[in-house]
Amino acid sequence: xxxxxxxxxxxxxxxxxxxxxxxxxxxxxxxxxxxxxxxxxxxxxxxxxxxxxxxxxxxxxxxxxxxxxxxxxxxxxxxxxxxxxxxxxxxxxxxxxxxxxxxxxxxxxxxxxxxxx
Amino acid sequence: xxxxxxxxxxxxxxxxxxxxxxxxxxxxxxxxxxxxxxxxxxxxxxxxxxxxxxxxxxxxxxxxxxxxxxxxxxxxxxxxxxxxxxxxxxxxxxxxxxxxxxxxxxxxxxxx
Numbered sequence: 001x002x003x004x005x006x007x008x009x010x011x012x013x014x015x016x017x018x019x020x021x022x023x024x025x026x027x028x029x030x031x032x033x034x035x036x037x038x039x040x041x042x043x044x045x046x047x048x049x050x051x052x053x054x055x056x057x058x059x060x061x062x063x064x065x066x067x068x069x070x071x072x073x074x075x076x077x078x079x080x081x082x083x084x085x086x087x088x089x090x091x092x093x094x095x096x097x098x099x100x101x102x103x104x105x106x107x108x109x110x111x112x113x114x115x116x117x
Numbered sequence: 118x119x120x121x122x123x124x125x126x127x128x129x130x131x132x133x134x135x136x137x138x139x140x141x142x143x144x145x146x147x148x149x150x151x152x153x154x155x156x157x158x159x160x161x162x163x164x165x166x167x168x169x170x171x172x173x174x175x176x177x178x179x180x181x182x183x184x185x186x187x188x189x190x191x192x193x194x195x196x197x198x199x200x201x202x203x204x205x206x207x208x209x210x211x212x213x214x215x216x217x218x219x220x221x222x223x224x225x226x227x228x229x
């Protein structure tokens with residue numbers, strides 16, 4: 001079974017400040033990891049994904065995440081927050097190819113990011 | 118290339134009625150997933166389908182819920198005899214080969 005824990009349901013930063021959204025996962029098999037962003041009343045947009053290649057993954061809009069197996073973490077960062085980054089962010093895990101549940105995403109509870117001027 | 122399309126975007130039903138949610142995957146995508154987002158909760162997997170086959174329905178409630186993805190036409194999530202607890206946003210995602218999933222805008226179901 002897989003699970004995802006996002007620490008902090010709400011994160012507030014000032015414009016220009018570092019964004020750090022935390023995600024820890026649990027998986028008995030090699031995982032694929034994802035970060036999605038959801039704007040109000042919209043669907044989810046993929047920010048970035050880890051699929052067992054490079055541990056530091058760069059995504060869209062200046063976001064990046066680092067896969068740390070020893071810490072079972074996949075935290076999302078952005079050096080400088082912009083007002084347009086305000087949204088809800090979801091971390092998700094799936095099994096790698098070959099797993100019985102390959103393709104099925106298990107999501108964390110989400111973190112709402114607020115950016116202050 | 119149009120994205121994943123879902124309709125209707127908003128659906129209002131009274132208790133006991135049926136709700137039908139439609140999902141048209143991206144062109145060339147043969148894998149469809151349905152997720153439910155309840156208020157104050159994250160997204161929960163419901164069902165994974167390929168054309169004419171249900172691959173994994175481990176997240177589907179045992180009663181009243183069904184899903185299909187016919188050879189022709191959109192995938193349908195059907196909820197019979199809706200109750201207030203079914204009020205949620207239902208998201209469909211598609212992928213070409215069970216990897217990266219592309220999400221639709223969702224259908225927001227309100228049960229009165």
